[in-house]
Amino acid sequence: MTIDHSPVLATAPTPLTLDRLVELTATTAEEVRRGLHEIRFDAENRWSVRLRGDAYADVWLISWTPDQSTALHDHAGSLGALTVVSGSLTERYWAAGLHERPLSGGGGAAFPLGHVHDVVNLTAAPAVTVHAYSPPLTAMSYYRVDGTGALTRTHSILTHEPEPGTVVLDDVPTRDGAQRPAPAAGGAR
């Protein structure tokens, strides 16, 4: 059997582009700086609120207290972008290996389809970000880097939220009631 490797359009099913999403998060971040949106911080549970949403995109405001992070994840069939309103974060992203880049006030990042990353607040001060996803998030997959350095998917969830509090497979006891073994590596949840 031969596989056709002819180029295809690697775009998400949305009329919005990554550039438009970056613009959307940047203008919304400016609203946040002007005090138009309430921000909360919760060191126990990651805090986020959807500021607006329609058929094409969702825009979320997210806060990060020191040490808060996501796990390595993708955004399924959604494009994404973020702008840092205040504070500094570190993004770890997969590009044939784990790489790191700083994200600080006013800066941001765009997430094409297939982008796998983890965001963490390594500073002693809280941080605030605005995120946009298009089409709105419907699912996320989580990953770990295994002992051979390969990226391995651990589980997938259906979610409309970028910071889901959903029970995930690793948290679900096995049929005999035992807890599933924790992944050998990977970001904190």
Ligand SMILES: [Fe+2]
């Ligand atoms: Fe993400």
